[in-house]
Amino acid sequence: MPSTEVVIAKRFNNLLRPLQVHIHRSTVLAGELAQIHHVDVEACELAAGTHDLFRSEPDFAQISTAEKYGIPIGDIEMKTPMLLHGANAAAWLENEAGLTDNRVLEAVRWHTFGWPEIDDIGKILYLADKLEPGKVTADPSLAVIRNMADIHPDKALLALLQKRVEAQLSKALEVHPLTLALIENLKSN
Numbered sequence: 001m002p003s004t005e006v007v008i009a010k011r012f013n014n015l016l017r018p019l020q021v022h023i024h025r026s027t028v029l030a031g032e033l034a035q036i037h038h039v040d041v042e043a044c045e046l047a048a049g050t051h052d053l054f055r056s057e058p059d060f061a062q063i064s065t066a067e068k069y070g071i072p073i074g075d076i077e078m079k080t081p082m083l084l085h086g087a088n089a090a091a092w093l094e095n096e097a098g099l100t101d102n103r104v105l106e107a108v109r110w111h112t113f114g115w116p117e118i119d120d121i122g123k124i125l126y127l128a129d130k131l132e133p134g135k136v137t138a139d140p141s142l143a144v145i146r147n148m149a150d151i152h153p154d155k156a157l158l159a160l161l162q163k164r165v166e167a168q169l170s171k172a173l174e175v176h177p178l179t180l181a182l183i184e185n186l187k188s189n
């Protein structure tokens, strides 16, 4: 059986170039942030390197993959199947690539919404995914949060989550309960 790295690399190599670039930039930033904040660098890089392996799957494939792995599909995911890509990637990594580190699997699973019990690896992935250089270039208002991430990662995380809530509400989209629960947790800390 091919190694976890080979199975992951094979899937990565089939992604379109812009997504590969985003994953690569996220991985570099995850490594940097992990080092600054004394979090497991290897685990953070692995989470960032695999978080979007299902990002470009079409809606029907998101749904069928979720069904295949028994992932619950809520109303929010049914409306926007792309939101399943983290859970689908985590299930695939566990079942097809033999990835066993639960911290990495959880970070990948919930990277779109965040989750109330988020750990340090989940936080680093969330920050790296949303703040890699391509994202800041596309939205220069993120520069302040990017700088914050080096010093106050929890504050940066809260700012990103609040930005996400605003964006969802402005599009009249429902905010995932996990995101709201995480915001409450961060506020009370």
Ligand SMILES: [Fe+2]
Residues within 6 Å of the ligand: 051, 052, 055, 085, 086, 111, 112
């Ligand atoms: Fe993603």
Ligand SMILES: [Fe+2]
Residues within 6 Å of the ligand: 022, 026, 051, 052, 129
């Ligand atoms: Fe991403």
